[in-house]
Amino acid sequence: MRTFETYESEVRGYIRSFPKIFKQAIGAKLIDEQDNEYIDFFAGAGTLNYGHNNPKATEAMISYLQSNGIVHGLDMATSAKKAFIEKFVSTILKPRNLEYKLQFTGPTGTNAVETALKLARIIKGKSNIVSFTNGYHGLSQGSLAVTGNNFYRDESHISRSNVTFMPYDGYFGEDIDSLTIFRKFLEDSSSGLDSPAAVILETIQGEGGINVSSKEWLQGVEALCREFDMLLIVDDIQVGNGRAGNFFSFEFAGITPDIITLSKSIGGGLPMALVLFKPELDQWKPGEHTGTFRGNNLAFVASKELLSYWDNEDLANAIAYKEKILKTKLEEIASEYKKYNIKIRGRGLVYGFEIINDENMASEISAKAFELGLIIETCGSSGQVVKFLPPLTIDEEILIEGLNLFEQAVKEVISGKEKHIKKEY
């Protein structure tokens, strides 16, 4: 660790939560330099939905490299890109009756978000964007402007105008429909809300604390977008790619976003980002939005293989099956420790475990779980939620083993606290 502590910037993050040097990974497991194994319930924050080093992707990439396949090609036409586009259209878009143009941006999520915001502003000729409380959209300046979390917003002091925040679903508790507030602001020309070009949202706020929006709320946002001439951007970077049960996280609500951002797992673990928009929104001039690394050919090769998980219903069924195991176990733990008022929420294989009566406990559990051999992160505005993001392809036995380690961690943290309290008296 000394190499990192001496030479790598203080900005280091996850290395602090999981302070080991990792050398290998396969499926849902990581292995450190001392040959300890860890079960991975974090999956690169949703980048490894198909597991680490998925053999389908690895084999395809090795043979591609050995055949001197194009690795970098700017945004020129390549065989790998053609194969990816054809696979994506035939496997993902066509069966869902979706018609979108594809734009390859720089390879990170925030590049896709910047692109979506810029395109929406160009099309509508307006600058304002509506984003939601606790949303997370990346940390370049435009994406940061639509990100709610104050921890990140504090990092720079430039102007972040042209964004208005509205309350996300459930922001005021279950009894208040947050959209009545948004609607009122749109209807009242003197509300101070500049007419928005677009609305950007996550259907489940991944970094924001696994806040799950309802079908009705999503349909309501879509209806407001149509009524008030705003584009609907769904940021599916974290909870797309199957995470919420179907390829796109919004499918269950039957909405059709105008623009969709994808990154994280779309490249099968390699950097890649993609923006989808309705064909009539393709108003770019050739080369108007450019970048050196648009389309990572090695990621195209990996991704094309992994998209075959969506050739049939098997993966979606497996996710639903594993969701039951995950949810049942978390609810059992929550009811065992009732006095801590633990809330469980999620969909598909993204779940949050929020300890309402003790905000610090989530990070204590994450640390204890790591000691026991489980990698699991926290999220939420004060890190108060333990976040479950196992690979979608995780074996049932490993999922159960990981959940048992989690339960053990909760038990040890709570019994440690209660012992401590007894001593104080």
Ligand SMILES: *Cc1c(COP(=O)(O)O)cnc(C)c1O
């Ligand atoms: C991770 C994430 C981003 C940013 O992606 P980067 O690759 O880190 O730039 C944007 N939106 C959501 C919802 C994310 O989870």
